Structures are given as structure tokens and as C-alpha cells.
Amino acid sequence: MDNLIEATARILVKDGFDKASTNRIAEVSGVSIGSLYQYFPSKEALVAAVIERHQQQIMQTVRSTLTQVSTQPLDKAMRRFVAVAVEAHRLDPQLHRVLAEQIPRVGKLEKLETFSRENFSLFRAYLEGARDDLGVDDLELASFVCVTTIEALTHNAVLHHSKVLTDDRMEALIDEAARLVTG
Amino acid sequence: MDNLIEATARILVKDGFDKASTNRIAEVSGVSIGSLYQYFPSKEALVAAVIERHQQQIMQTVRSTLTQVSTQPLDKAMRRFVAVAVEAHRLDPQLHRVLAEQIPRVGKLEKLETFSRENFSLFRAYLEGARDDLGVDDLELASFVCVTTIEALTHNAVLHHSKVLTDDRMEALIDEAARLVTG
Amino acid sequence: MDNLIEATARILVKDGFDKASTNRIAEVSGVSIGSLYQYFPSKEALVAAVIERHQQQIMQTVRSTLTQVSTQPLDKAMRRFVAVAVEAHRLDPQLHRVLAEQIPRVGKLEKLETFSRENFSLFRAYLEGARDDLGVDDLELASFVCVTTIEALTHNAVLHHSKVLTDDRMEALIDEAARLVTG
Amino acid sequence: MDNLIEATARILVKDGFDKASTNRIAEVSGVSIGSLYQYFPSKEALVAAVIERHQQQIMQTVRSTLTQVSTQPLDKAMRRFVAVAVEAHRLDPQLHRVLAEQIPRVGKLEKLETFSRENFSLFRAYLEGARDDLGVDDLELASFVCVTTIEALTHNAVLHHSKVLTDDRMEALIDEAARLVTG
DNA sequence: TATGAATGAGGATTCATTCAT
DNA sequence: TATGAATGAATCCTCATTCAT
Structure with missing residues (x-):
């Protein structure tokens, strides 16, 4: 198997x-x-298993690095979020890419949706806790913006520009992204 | 044809x-x-033509609305960038989606790369001009972050959350994105 | 084709x-x-076409030999019916056998049902006309009995006992069957 | 097993x-x-066993009800034959149907042939004994006609027209068949 | 004797592509 | 230049059967 x-x-x-x-x-x-x-x-089931396995691995990484976050101040927490996203993408970048690009067709969209919803929830939960420090009304929107931004930046950084981005720049990018989101 | x-x-x-x-x-x-x-x-060539046409249409929109930007102040310019991105995605959202999801398989990644590079260049050119107001060293990185963020936000907003996002929120999102990027 | x-x-x-x-x-x-x-x-459609063609051929034989029947007296008519059935089975006995035995599975039962219904109707129509000479109440039942009997006798005679049955005996069988049915 | x-x-x-x-x-x-x-x-052997078992059951019914027949007068005997045939078909009509329709494919035609030959023999034996009351030369032919007719009528009646045939009609059919064959 | 994982030939069907007209 | 019948490699999947344990 x-x-x-x-x-x-x-x-x-x-x-x-x-x-x-x-x-x-x-x-x-x-x-x-x-x-x-x-x-x-079926072939579909097989691909679904690949997706699932990959997501398990990611969620494992995510959960294990995110437990302490809820007690941290905003800026530190954000850096953690971004760092985790980068780590997740680095587990198996190439596979991540194929799954992200080619799989929607399978009708296993649910899988992916569920998955991103889980990430979304984790993030939102944090914001909920830190509401007072934020001065933001629409938590839903804020979460959407942040999660999307982080995901896109890390995804693109790891997949499409891995050569252009030196490690220094990666560090800078993480900073940047965190700052961006913290705004 | x-x-x-x-x-x-x-x-x-x-x-x-x-x-x-x-x-x-x-x-x-x-x-x-x-x-x-x-x-x-070949079939591939045909699909490539579809991609090209779609991108022509987008670039047309983008170029025609971006000519004035270079003389505008940072925040105004950013709002313009974001608005243009949204417009572009609204040209034919469904087609955009299929192309975005299925096209990588065609092996026409170059097309997409070329395309996003063009956007990237346009944006970078603006930043270049506004360098003094920015206090940023790494223009390359800044451009990458901004373009990616805008693209991702608008893409996700239009394609995956069109029902969740009311018009109000859309407005808010544009603001938010602009502000984000302006930071 | x-x-x-x-x-x-x-x-x-x-x-x-x-x-x-x-x-x-x-x-x-x-x-x-x-x-x-x-x-x-589909394969099914192809087999259906074979069935149809075979039935066309049979119905052609049947119709062309049955036009005069309605004006004939009972015993003559019956001999004709039997003779026609024999002829029909002799068009392509082997094919007839496969179709009869193996095809029900295809879900093209309708085809066969329609077909036998047509034969049934032809026969019944004749009985209807000859009702007075018959002294029978239940025409439905009579038709069923006769058609089934004729079909079975000819089918079995042609397919399973062709070697046992000499031409003499075939003649005798036709007589016998006709007499049987006339009763 | x-x-x-x-x-x-x-x-x-x-x-x-x-x-x-x-x-x-x-x-x-x-x-x-x-x-x-x-x-x-092999699968074939398994199906053959099913056929055999079904036929055993039928023959059991047939034999046990047919022992007395040899001493009975023609018309009574015939009704008995028909009745037995109906009973046999009612043992497991659905199974009977599948076997009748699908089994030829298994290449176990011999089984069926043997089986019908046994029925044929039983019937012929009776006719042999009643030869004097019959005024028929060709016992072979007479047996063939009778067995085929009875088999076909009961088979069709039970399998294809069970809904059309009320119990009354069934009775009538048995009468009819018996009379037919007695002719 | 019982098990059931493993086998792989073979089946129905699709579709990008060619080429004679 | 336009046509569309013809092609056949390739795909997903099934199932009777075997054999090591």
C-alpha cells in the first residue's frame, strides 16, 4: 500500500x-x-491517498510548531505562522506543486477545501484571542487576507523563485510577510 | 481560427x-x-492560443489603466494596482480559473511565466520611479511580495469566495490590500 | 457498417x-x-444491430408469406403458420440460437419482446377473424398456447434435433403441429 | 461445498x-x-453443479409423481404430465430462468441434453405402454412433439407471463395443454 | 486442509492525429 | 483549401486462477 x-x-x-x-x-x-x-x-482513490498523506505530514508540522503561538504577542506569532508555512512548503515542494496545480480535477476538492479550512480556522482562532490588540472589526476578512497572503508568498517563493531567492532574502521575505500581515 | x-x-x-x-x-x-x-x-497549440488571447485581454486592461499611475503618489497608485488586478480577474473568471488550474499540465508554463514577468516588470518600474518615497533597499523582493500578494488576494477573492465576499467587503479588501502593500 | x-x-x-x-x-x-x-x-449497440437485422429478415419472410392467410380456412391457415415458423428458423439457425440463448443479458429484452409481440398480434388477429369457426372464448389464452407451441416445436426441431428429424418426419411434424393447434 | x-x-x-x-x-x-x-x-464446474442440483430436484419431483401414471388412462396421464411440468418449473422459477438463459454459454449443453433426454424417455416409456390406445405409428415423433409442447408451454407460462396468467387461466391452460397433447 | 494476497491477460472505450479525396 | 473517415496506441479496470504460508 x-x-x-x-x-x-x-x-x-x-x-x-x-x-x-x-x-x-x-x-x-x-x-x-x-x-x-x-x-x-480507482485511480482517483490512489491520488486521494497521496493528497491525504501529504496533508497529514503538513498538518503534523503545523500543529507541532503552533501549539505555543496562542500565548505569544502579535508580531512573534506572525513570524511563527509564516515560518511554519515555509516549512510546510518545503516538505516536498515538487509534490506540493503537482497537487496544487493538477489535482482539482479529481473531484477531491473537498479534501483540499477541508484542509485549507483547517488552516484558516487555526489562524482565525489566534486572531480571536488577540482581538483586543488588533483594532479590527472584520475578523473573517482579516483572516482571509492574511492566510491567502502567507500561503501565496510562501508558495510562490518556494516553487517559482527558489533559485532567485537566496537564504538571506528568504529571511527578509519572512520578515516582510510578517510585517505586512501584522499591519 | x-x-x-x-x-x-x-x-x-x-x-x-x-x-x-x-x-x-x-x-x-x-x-x-x-x-x-x-x-x-496540436491540441496543445490550441490551448496555448486560448491562454495567449486571455492574457492579451488582461494586459490590454492593465496597460490602459496603468499609464497614469507613474505620476501618482504611492497610496493612490497602490489602490489602482489592486483595482486593476480585480478588473483583470473579472474579465472572464471562469476561464481564468480553468486556465490557472489546468494549464500547467500543458507544459506551457513559460507562457504563464512570461506573463507574470510582464506584470512584475510593470510594477517594478513604478517602484523604481518612486524609490525615494519608499525607504526600501531590495526592490526585487518588494516587487515580488507586492505582486504575489495582490495577485493571490484578487484571485482567491474572485474565484473561491465570490459568494462570501459582499461588495462592501470587496471594497474593504481592496483598501486592505492596498494598505498592506503600501506598508 | x-x-x-x-x-x-x-x-x-x-x-x-x-x-x-x-x-x-x-x-x-x-x-x-x-x-x-x-x-x-457500444458493444451493446452492435449486438442490437445484429438482432435487429435478423429480425428484419424474419419479419420479411413472415409478412410476405402471411398476406393471404386471413382468407383461408382454419386448417390451411395453421399449416401456413407452422410452415412460416419453420422457414423463419431456417434463415440462419445458428445465429438464431445464439441470439435466443445468450442475448437476454444485453438489456435488449425489449427488442425481443416487441418482436414476439408482433408475431403474437399477427396470429391473434387471424384468430379474431376466424372466431366463429373456433368455439373458443379466451382468445388471449388460445393465441398464447398456439404461438408458444409452434415456436417451441419449430425451434427445437430445427436447432436441437436437426439430425434426428428426416425430411419426412419434418413434414409429419408440420402436419402434427398444425393438427395440434387446430384442435 | x-x-x-x-x-x-x-x-x-x-x-x-x-x-x-x-x-x-x-x-x-x-x-x-x-x-x-x-x-x-473452475467456475464452470461450479455452475455445472448448480445446474445438476436443480435438475436433481426437478427429477425427484417428476419421478415421485409419475410412478402411478403408467396404469392410468391416457387423458388422466396427460393431465398429470402437464401438472408435473408446472410443478417442476415452480420449484425455483427464477433460478430456472437464469439457468435456461445463461447456461448454454457455459458449454454444459450436454447436461441439459441428458436431462431432457431423461424426461423424453420417461414420457416415451409411457406412450410405449399405451401404444394400443393411441393409433400412432411414429412414437419418437409423438414424444418429441408432446414433451416439447408441454415444456414450452409451462416454461413460458411460469416465466414470462406469470402476471398475465391468473390461476383460473392456469387451470385452463393445463386443460388445454393436456387436450392438445392428447389429440 | 484453509487462506487470501498476488497475478496479468484481456476487455471496453477514448481521442489526438493523419491523409486520401 | 476543406473535409471527415480511419487509425491504433493507450487508458482504466475486472476476474478467473495460483501458490506460498
Whole structure:
């Protein structure tokens, strides 16, 4: 089961969704096509498993680094949020990219939505607690803006500009993003 | 040629990338499959043409509304940038969505890159001019942050949260984004 | 289109429904699998076409030999009915067998039902006209009994006992069946 | 072994021949697929066993009700024959139907032939004894006609027209069939 | 003897692309 | 130049059967 998921992920990264045929996946994972379908009822299910696994890994990272945040002051908390986002994207950037770009088609949008909603909630919960320091009415909007911004910045930074961005700049970017959001 | 592009766009929007077979496109556009291949050497080329057309339209909007910007003060200019981004996304949101989600698979990433680079340049050029009012060293980084943020916010706002975001909130969001970026 | 139907019929006869794969049919009929699906949207449709063609042929035989029947006396008419049934079964006995035995699965039961209903109606119509000579109340039942009997006798005679039944006996059987039904 | 046959029969009735996969049969009968193949060398063998069992049951009914017949007068005997045929078909009409429709494909025609030959023999034996009351030369032919007719009438009556045929009519049909055959 | 994971040939169907007319 | 019938590689998936434990 695990080699199947692993093989799927690898092929997804290397060749993209369309070239990831079930027969190919079976072959690469050293399993017969029959066995593949014993474990996963469809190609969709297999891809869903890849998504899930990736998200588990991310959420693990996120949760473990976010426990202390609620007691921290605004600016520190924000830096933490941004840093966590970067870390998450660095778990497996290439896979992250394929999943983000090619997967919506599968009808597994729910999975992704649920996932981003969870992140959204975590963030919102923090803002809720820090409401007094914020002077903001519309928490919903504020959360949306922040989460979107952080996600986009880290996503783009890691995926599209990894070469352009030196480590220094990355540090700067984290600062920048945090400051931005703190505004 | 134009009905082909148009038909492709329509089908892409209505049925998604996978259902957009060349035969179907030919049929819908009232052209024989043979002729389709006389104008476009491959399905990929056809989709690329759709992308290009969409981006032309966007750039047209962007350019025409951005000519005056260079002489404006920072905050006004920023609001203009954000507003333009929103407008651009509203040209044909559904098409924009499909293209954004499915196009990476076509291997036409260059197209997108070129495109976003152009936006990037325009923005950077403005910052260059306003350098003195900014107190920022790393223009490259600043541009990246701003463009990414604006793009992400408007994209998400228009595509994924159009129902949640009332017009009021949209206004607020534009403000917020502008303010964010101005920081 | 016609070679496809023909090839399907041949394969159906030779190897049975399960071995009649669309790829095989295409190959035998000297047509690419792609073309097959250009003419028939599914294997089912192809088999349906075979059924239809066979039934057309039978109904042609039946109608052309049954026009005069309505004016004939009971015993003559009955002999005609039986003779026609035999003829019909002899058009393509082997194909008739496969269709009768293996096709119900296709969900094209309607086709067959419609078909036998038409025969039923023809026969019933005759009885209706000859009601006075019959001394029978329940025409529905009488028709059912007669049609079923004739069909079964001819079917079995032609398909399962063709070797046992000499031509003499066939003649005798026709007599017998006619007499039976006339009773 | 018996649960296997039973499960096969049930699945055959419920889902048809094509959905009756050996894995499914094993699962339903609470036996591992491995054990299934220990008892039956192939799917075909399993289905053959179902046929055999069904025919055993029928023959049991037939024999037990037919012992007295040989001493009875022609018309009484005929009614008995018909009645027995109806009873036989009512043992498990649905199973009977599937077997009748789908079994030819299994290549177990011999089974059916043997079976109908046994019926044929029983009937012929009776006619042999009653030869003097009959005034018929060709006993072979007479038997064929009678057996086929009875079988077809009851089969059709029970399977295809069960709703159309009220109990009254059923009685009438039995009469009719008996009279027909007695002729 | 019982198990059930593993097998892989084979089936129906799709679709980008070609080429003779 | 326009047409559209023809192509066939490739796809997802099923299922009878085997065999190591």
C-alpha cells in the first residue's frame, strides 16, 4: 500500500497527472495491476491517498510548531505562522506543486477545501484571542487576507523563485510577510 | 481560427480540460477536424492560443489603466494596482480559473511565466520611479511580495469566495490590500 | 457498417457472446477499433444491430408469406403458420440460437419482446377473424398456447434435433403441429 | 461445498451470470477463494453443479409423481404430465430462468441434453405402454412433439407471463395443454 | 486442509492525429 | 483549401486462477 502511494507521488512529480497511468504506477511500485486495484478501488482513490498523506505530514508540522503561538504577542506569532508555512512548503515542494496545480480535477476538492479550512480556522482562532490588540472589526476578512497572503508568498517563493531567492532574502521575505500581515 | 479559440475557451469552461477533445472542439466551432489541424498543429497549440488571447485581454486592461499611475503618489497608485488586478480577474473568471488550474499540465508554463514577468516588470518600474518615497533597499523582493500578494488576494477573492465576499467587503479588501502593500 | 454487423454475427455464432470482444470484431471485419466505435457507440449497440437485422429478415419472410392467410380456412391457415415458423428458423439457425440463448443479458429484452409481440398480434388477429369457426372464448389464452407451441416445436426441431428429424418426419411434424393447434 | 452451490445459485438469481464472479461467490458463501478452488476446479464446474442440483430436484419431483401414471388412462396421464411440468418449473422459477438463459454459454449443453433426454424417455416409456390406445405409428415423433409442447408451454407460462396468467387461466391452460397433447 | 494476497491477460472505450479525396 | 473517415496506441479496470504460508 505504501509503495503504491509512494510510487504514485514520484510519478506525479516526474511526469504529471496525465502520464500517471495506473499500469505505470503498478509497474514502478513493483506490484501487479491487480494488486493495485485490491488496495485502491480507482485511480482517483490512489491520488486521494497521496493528497491525504501529504496533508497529514503538513498538518503534523503545523500543529507541532503552533501549539505555543496562542500565548505569544502579535508580531512573534506572525513570524511563527509564516515560518511554519515555509516549512510546510518545503516538505516536498515538487509534490506540493503537482497537487496544487493538477489535482482539482479529481473531484477531491473537498479534501483540499477541508484542509485549507483547517488552516484558516487555526489562524482565525489566534486572531480571536488577540482581538483586543488588533483594532479590527472584520475578523473573517482579516483572516482571509492574511492566510491567502502567507500561503501565496510562501508558495510562490518556494516553487517559482527558489533559485532567485537566496537564504538571506528568504529571511527578509519572512520578515516582510510578517510585517505586512501584522499591519 | 477565432471560432476555434472561442470554442475551445467555451468548452474548457463548461466541461473542463479532459472533456475538451479536439473532435469536440471542431464540432462546436463548426469546423472540420481536418481544418482544425490546419490552423493548429496540436491540441496543445490550441490551448496555448486560448491562454495567449486571455492574457492579451488582461494586459490590454492593465496597460490602459496603468499609464497614469507613474505620476501618482504611492497610496493612490497602490489602490489602482489592486483595482486593476480585480478588473483583470473579472474579465472572464471562469476561464481564468480553468486556465490557472489546468494549464500547467500543458507544459506551457513559460507562457504563464512570461506573463507574470510582464506584470512584475510593470510594477517594478513604478517602484523604481518612486524609490525615494519608499525607504526600501531590495526592490526585487518588494516587487515580488507586492505582486504575489495582490495577485493571490484578487484571485482567491474572485474565484473561491465570490459568494462570501459582499461588495462592501470587496471594497474593504481592496483598501486592505492596498494598505498592506503600501506598508 | 455492414461488415461490422456481419462479422459480429459470425463471431457470435462461432465463439459465443463472451468471446466476441469488440477488438476481435474489428479485426475480423477488417476495420480499426476506432472506426467500430464511430459507427456503434457500444458493444451493446452492435449486438442490437445484429438482432435487429435478423429480425428484419424474419419479419420479411413472415409478412410476405402471411398476406393471404386471413382468407383461408382454419386448417390451411395453421399449416401456413407452422410452415412460416419453420422457414423463419431456417434463415440462419445458428445465429438464431445464439441470439435466443445468450442475448437476454444485453438489456435488449425489449427488442425481443416487441418482436414476439408482433408475431403474437399477427396470429391473434387471424384468430379474431376466424372466431366463429373456433368455439373458443379466451382468445388471449388460445393465441398464447398456439404461438408458444409452434415456436417451441419449430425451434427445437430445427436447432436441437436437426439430425434426428428426416425430411419426412419434418413434414409429419408440420402436419402434427398444425393438427395440434387446430384442435 | 453445499454453501458454495447455494451461494452461486443465489448470486446467479440476484445479479446474473456476469456479476457472479468466483471471488464474490466465495465471499458470500463464507469460504475463502482458495477453498472454492479446492472443491471446484473452475467456475464452470461450479455452475455445472448448480445446474445438476436443480435438475436433481426437478427429477425427484417428476419421478415421485409419475410412478402411478403408467396404469392410468391416457387423458388422466396427460393431465398429470402437464401438472408435473408446472410443478417442476415452480420449484425455483427464477433460478430456472437464469439457468435456461445463461447456461448454454457455459458449454454444459450436454447436461441439459441428458436431462431432457431423461424426461423424453420417461414420457416415451409411457406412450410405449399405451401404444394400443393411441393409433400412432411414429412414437419418437409423438414424444418429441408432446414433451416439447408441454415444456414450452409451462416454461413460458411460469416465466414470462406469470402476471398475465391468473390461476383460473392456469387451470385452463393445463386443460388445454393436456387436450392438445392428447389429440 | 484453509487462506487470501498476488497475478496479468484481456476487455471496453477514448481521442489526438493523419491523409486520401 | 476543406473535409471527415480511419487509425491504433493507450487508458482504466475486472476476474478467473495460483501458490506460498
